[in-house]
Amino acid sequence: MGTTQLESVPEPKYWHLRTVLSEALDSEFSVGEILPNERDLAARFGVARATLRQALEQLELEGRLQRRRGVGTTVAPPRVGVAVGTEQHAWPGAADDAWQLADCTQAVPPAAVVTALETGADEPVHIVRRTRVSHGRPVAAELLYVPASSVPDLSAIDAPSGPARARAVLRELQRLELEGEDRAVELGSASAEDAKELDRLPGAPVLVVTTRFFAEGRTAALSVALYRADTCRLTFGDSGKVEIHHGPERQAS
Amino acid sequence: MGTTQLESVPEPKYWHLRTVLSEALDSEFSVGEILPNERDLAARFGVARATLRQALEQLELEGRLQRRRGVGTTVAPPRVGVAVGTEQHAWPGAADDAWQLADCTQAVPPAAVVTALETGADEPVHIVRRTRVSHGRPVAAELLYVPASSVPDLSAIDAPSGPARARAVLRELQRLELEGEDRAVELGSASAEDAKELDRLPGAPVLVVTTRFFAEGRTAALSVALYRADTCRLTFGDSGKVEIHHGPERQAS
Numbered sequence: 001m002g003t004t005q006l007e008s009v010p011e012p013k014y015w016h017l018r019t020v021l022s023e024a025l026d027s028e029f030s031v032g033e034i035l036p037n038e039r040d041l042a043a044r045f046g047v048a049r050a051t052l053r054q055a056l057e058q059l060e061l062e063g064r065l066q067r068r069r070g071v072g073t074t075v076a077p078p079r080v081g082v083a084v085g086t087e088q089h090a091w092p093g094a095a096d097d098a099w100q101l102a103d104c105t106q107a108v109p110p111a112a113v114v115t116a117l118e119t120g121a122d123e124p125v126h127i128v129r130r131t132r133v134s135h136g137r138p139v140a141a142e143l144l145y146v147p148a149s150s151v152p153d154l155s156a157i158d159a160p161s162g163p164a165r166a167r168a169v170l171r172e173l174q175r176l177e178l179e180g181e182d183r184a185v186e187l188g189s190a191s192a193e194d195a196k197e198l199d200r201l202p203g204a205p206v207l208v209v210t211t212r213f214f215a216e217g218r219t220a221a222l223s224v225a226l227y228r229a230d231t232c233r234l235t236f237g238d239s240g241k242v243e244i245h246h247g248p249e250r251q252a253s
Numbered sequence: 254m255g256t257t258q259l260e261s262v263p264e265p266k267y268w269h270l271r272t273v274l275s276e277a278l279d280s281e282f283s284v285g286e287i288l289p290n291e292r293d294l295a296a297r298f299g300v301a302r303a304t305l306r307q308a309l310e311q312l313e314l315e316g317r318l319q320r321r322r323g324v325g326t327t328v329a330p331p332r333v334g335v336a337v338g339t340e341q342h343a344w345p346g347a348a349d350d351a352w353q354l355a356d357c358t359q360a361v362p363p364a365a366v367v368t369a370l371e372t373g374a375d376e377p378v379h380i381v382r383r384t385r386v387s388h389g390r391p392v393a394a395e396l397l398y399v400p401a402s403s404v405p406d407l408s409a410i411d412a413p414s415g416p417a418r419a420r421a422v423l424r425e426l427q428r429l430e431l432e433g434e435d436r437a438v439e440l441g442s443a444s445a446e447d448a449k450e451l452d453r454l455p456g457a458p459v460l461v462v463t464t465r466f467f468a469e470g471r472t473a474a475l476s477v478a479l480y481r482a483d484t485c486r487l488t489f490g491d492s493g494k495v496e497i498h499h500g501p502e503r504q505a506s
Contacts, residue, residue: 236437
């Protein structure tokens with residue numbers, strides 16, 4: 001395998017500036033405070049505007065800064081811990097669910113979803129769209145794919161679309177006995193539609209959580225949820241223990 | 254809360270190009286194939302070089318493309334699923350462990366680690382450095398923080414540093430009865446040192462997995478592991494079920 005010659009790569013300028021800026025944020029600024037403009041910052045640190053902008057982008061990616069139109073660059077609050085894995089498995093739509101139902105349609109899902117659900121290539125499935133809000137802010141947008149065979153008693157008389165339809169699909173899904181679930185987390189980016197729901201710009205980095213729900217010996221439903229990578233820390237496992245308030249990136253720097 | 258006026262933001266040009274390119278990758282190129290140079294690609298899609306570069310960066314972030322010095326831009330293989338959560342809790346260094354011991358030092362950890370471990374502000378802890386390799390490639394770099402109180406019988410006669418010392422620390426840690434663990438996943442970026450171990454450039458996006466190991470009613474050890482975000486998909490929970498080979502970003506597009 002060809003590798004880049006990393007030994008010979010010095011730490012780039014913007015990375016050094018990022019570290020210096022990060023320390024300045026800790027010592028001189030408080031959460032919500034507006035940073036000086038780019039020209040002043042570049043002058044203060046003796047760097048080119050392009051280098052400064054790269055460092056600011058890096059800190060935004062790391063959740064340290066927020067850039068908002070008409071406001072400027074502000075110091076971001078610590079990331080919010082969002083529970084993803086629960087001790088006891090539960091169907092989407094269970095009582096303590098943090099999700100809000102937005103819509104429900106029927107369509108043929110993308111190829112990889114077809115493979116996971118083992119549905120026919122042209123077979124439409126129910127697609128429930130949900131959003132998750134934490135501390136008054138949108139943190140995640142989800143598509144939940146449910147094959148017709150998982151909700152056999154769903155009646156066509158039920159609302160044809162919208163939140164009422166979504167509720168009916170989840171209610172029927174809960175009739176199945178959940179046998180287990182598994183999850184994968186990876187880095188992705190928000191499409192224009194998802195970005196709008198998350199109050200971000202298209203292409204914003206997201207943590208993609210794919211959950212497979214198993215019942216009757218097969219994958220009975222598949223969820224693809226996009227969490228805002230700038231504001232969320234996904235938590236798994238035993239909850240209720242002491243919270244670590246700062247992200248590990250901050251720990252490591 | 255001030256929000257950006259997202260309704261008025263059209264899909265940016267580079268994002269549209271990313272989608273078109275992504276489809277071209279699926280239909281025209283195979284894994285490992287080298288893409289035409291930037292000038293030819295920009296001409297083919299009728300876009301400015303800057304737009305093309307932004308789309309390529311986006312696809313690299315999503316793990317679709319790899320850029321390597323002296324080779325060019327190649328089509329990346331699908332992300333590797335890396336198991337992070339296990340059904341049964343286990344101490345680091347357990348028999349089936351996928352990690353390689355690199356080093357062990359003693360130092361005062363960063364403030365957030367001090368808080369999590371409830372050690373004294375100036376109290377040095379053992380810091381074990383490990384790396385994880387999957388399919389012959391480095392996928393993660395980890396720092397494991399172990400307070401002296403978790404390994405009371407560790408002898409000063411044991412190797413003072415290096416892998417042998419790391420082994421001694423983990424061996425002593427395993428004498429404690431593990432009561433539980435929890436995990437958090439968030440987006441971060443690799444420092445120069447971490448990037449080198451991961452065969453990446455400084456600032457490369459990583460998935461930061463912070464694990465707290467509980468024993469004797471407290472946090473007995475804390476792990477901060479950085480996984481390459483371009484090549485890894487972190488998997489949690491029931492394994493051994495059918496694999497979804499393509500990332501959900503690809504599913505959604």
